[in-house]
């Protein structure tokens with residue numbers, strides 16, 4: 001554990017649910033852990049005991065990617081963990097493949113509806129239907145604009161086709177819209193939706209402080225993770241975005257929650273210490289922003305120039321694509337604040353230099 005992880009407390013100690021098994025965290029709230037075929041090797045899903053339209057069953061929060069191994073893990077869960085009851089509805093925190101991939105399969109199998117925000121539903125459906133989502137020649141061009149020169153990275157990005165659809169082949173054709181502040185009645189308890197921006201178009205976290213749960217619970221999705229910092233990237237589809245500012249502003253919405261809230265993150269272990277962790281995340285980004293400003297004071301930097309300053313380890317091609325988006329998210333926040341100005345140089349690359357000007361917008 002790194003020092004910042006040690007500042008949090010983990011009420012379950014080191015216990016983890018077995019693959020395809022679950023652990024009860026509070027009455028009617030169960031933790032499922034599924035393996036992922038990436039560097040980030042697992043995702044947490046949640047089972048909430050529920051009753052809908054007079055039927056007893058489960059509300060499932062998030063789904064895992066659509067891969068044969070994930071379906072196998074779900075088969076074990078369905079056989080052993082659902083107490084013979086059906087899935088009544090599928091809630092998705094957001095549209096990323098590890099969260100939404102198997103929603104179509106679960107919804108069809110149980111004739112259950114998908115509940116998700118409008119922003120993430122539309123983006124997920126679009127991404128699943130289009131070959132060039134998160135890759136293709138336009139994305140490669142965007143990387144060139146931001147200073148990427150490595151042929152291996154550009155070739156892989158340009159050739160990447162149907163990347164999202166390989167993990168999310170379909171998104172259900174109907175959905176129930178989740179809105180910020182909306183209260184869902186799950187198992188007789190009120191769960192409040194808290195929207196968040198910057199990581200996905202319209203991420204939803206779910207908060208409940210029903211006395212029967214013994215302590216307040218926040219299903220934080222990817223907005224607050226205990227060990228890694230949430231990926232915040234500028235993407236080719238929204239090249240002028242300011243996602244890091246949106247993310248930091250969204251964190252403020254969790255500040256009023258009680259200190260003893262048990263946080264259920266999508267990756268890592270359930271923890272207590274929400275405010276401590278938000279402080280760590282704010283400091284993490286403030287440190288990165290200070291490094292970026294200092295570098296741009298010396299000479300103009302492109303996003304690709306920032307990558308090795310921000311990520312002091314060897315990155316593979318896949319990690320490099322995330323790193324460029326993250327570097328750009330930091331540059332854009334400072335550019336929007338007027339602390340950096342950008343210029344497109346004669347070589348066609350966008351570079352950012354320190355400025356004392358007025359905010360960009």
Ligand SMILES: [Zn+2]
Nearest residue numbers: 094096199222
């Ligand atoms: Zn995500």
